[in-house]
Amino acid sequence: MPFVHFLKNYFSTNKKHGSRDRKQIAQLCYCWFRLGHACRDMVAEERLLLALYLCSDEPNPLLAALHEEYNEKASLPLNEKLSSLRLNIFPWTDMLSEGIDAEAFSASHLVQPDLFLRIRPGYKKSIIRKLEQLAIPFNIEFENTLRLPNGFKVEDHFELNKEVVVQDLNSQRIGEMIDLVATDILSKEDAVVWDCCAASGGKTMLAFDRMPGMTFTVTDIRSSILQNLFQRFKQAGIYSYDGFVADLSLSSAKQIGEKYNLLPLQDLIIADVPCTGSGTWSRNPEQLYYFNASSINEYSALQKKIISNAIPKLLPGGYFLYITCSVFRNENEENVQFLQDKFNLELISSRTLKGYDQKADTMFSALLKSRL
Missing domain, CATH: 3.40.50.150 (Vaccinia Virus protein VP39)
Known part of the structure; x- marks a missing residue:
């Protein structure tokens, strides 16, 4: 079962968690997974804080409470955070296809990808106009590809498959x-x-x-x-x-x-x-x-x-x-x-x-x- 569905089922049967709790639990779980195969022998609490630090691009209340040094450095670029660490997030670099930068690919697992939409023929002007009216930040990649922030509710604003298709870059x-x-x-x-x-x-x-x-x-x-x-x-x-x-x-x-x-x-x-x-x-x-x-x-x-x-x-x-x-x-x-x-x-x-x-x-x- 994909973890997103597991988490949804968990929250539906554990009503005690409020919206802030659910958001933080989900964030911590995904940070844990993003460390991949690195630090498997580390104490769980320490590994979780390290993962949260590496996956955060701004100070975090939990880091502020539990690891002040991490919190102070949370806004640093990811490459600077990783420079002093030896992490084996993706251990199969010798099996990669030609041309893939193993170090950059490994580090990318610490970053959530963006949301991409493909604009179907005939709808580009109306889609762009609606996004501008909504004041949603977006970029146009190639001719009909939209890059949007994660969390944007596509189905609330566009007709899926008719106007736009959710499809990676x-x-x-x-x-x-x-x-x-x-x-x-x-x-x-x-x-x-x-x-x-x-x-x-x-x-x-x-x-x-x-x-x-x-x-x-x-x-x-x-x-x-x-x-x-x-x-x-x-x-x-x-x-x-x-x-x-x-x-x-x-x-x-x-x-x-x-x-x-x-x-x-x-x-x-x-x-x-x-x-x-x-x-x-x-x-x-x-x-x-x-x-x-x-x-x-x-x-x-x-x-x-x-x-x-x-x-x-x-x-x-x-x-x-x-x-x-x-x-x-x-x-x-x-x-x-x-x-x-x-x-x-x-x-x-x-x-x-x-x-x-x-x-x-x-x-x-x-x-x-x-x-x-």
């Missing part, structure tokens, strides 16, 4: 990969796109807005996931799609099911595969705290099964977009090499989308093409 940048092939795909009559691990459908909606009018197929392993996705599509005004349950980790086409077998060859397959989620741990720090490195190889093997069942549905000359929110080489570059070696795909572009210096998630994407 680098998740939105996947659109740059789609743009590389959009003209070619749109030039084809009756071109089709398959999002084979659709989940909440964010990448499908992104592709739809980049390639309006395209016909999509969406699949995932549970019907409940797809039902939620279909509701999002309805809110977004997307109707040109088909969807069905398909577990691509199964060993044979017969096991995956009849609808999979009847699926026509695709011009573009989007594979945002299940992964460790290690690029999102600054947003979900409990996953960093409890992570076991043995799962990296487990996820890598699962990803190979999924893409091995997806590739047979790729049209000759079609495109395969591989995506993870992982920072581990085994889930990223290794699987891109697997795609090239086993399926003779041509690599067009691969990118590690670094979010650790942007208060955003870190992601990996690779665009490949099936040889004719």
Whole structure:
């Protein structure tokens, strides 16, 4: 269970906590998790105060009462706080994808990411006008990406999925990969796109807005996931799609099911595969705290099964977009090499989308093409 839901359940069954108590308990828990694998042997109270100090950017009443020295230094930049400490927050730096700054990435777990929205086509002026009227601080990143402070209640001010989509900065940048092939795909009559691990459908909606009018197929392993996705599509005004349950980790086409077998060859397959989620741990720090490195190889093997069942549905000359929110080489570059070696795909572009210096998630994407 994600910790945010655990905490909500805890507070609902423990009514004695007032709003200030709930806020402080949540802050302390998240600070504890953000220290990751550092100081595991430290006395719990000392570790908690150290975590609160590192995660605070201004003086804190609790620090003032329990650790005056920390409180006096709370406003210092994070790099200055860390300079005198030897903390092993993220101990798997030798397994990182190419180009990731291990020290900066490790430190980013102490900082809560910002909230990002993607403005859907036709709504930019009205969205900006409303934010200005609300006097909400915001920045425009790229053409249609909004950066907002965490805690902003999106659903209170905008129509979710119709006007804006809650989507991380680098998740939105996947659109740059789609743009590389959009003209070619749109030039084809009756071109089709398959999002084979659709989940909440964010990448499908992104592709739809980049390639309006395209016909999509969406699949995932549970019907409940797809039902939620279909509701999002309805809110977004997307109707040109088909969807069905398909577990691509199964060993044979017969096991995956009849609808999979009847699926026509695709011009573009989007594979945002299940992964460790290690690029999102600054947003979900409990996953960093409890992570076991043995799962990296487990996820890598699962990803190979999924893409091995997806590739047979790729049209000759079609495109395969591989995506993870992982920072581990085994889930990223290794699987891109697997795609090239086993399926003779041509690599067009691969990118590690670094979010650790942007208060955003870190992601990996690779665009490949099936040889004719």
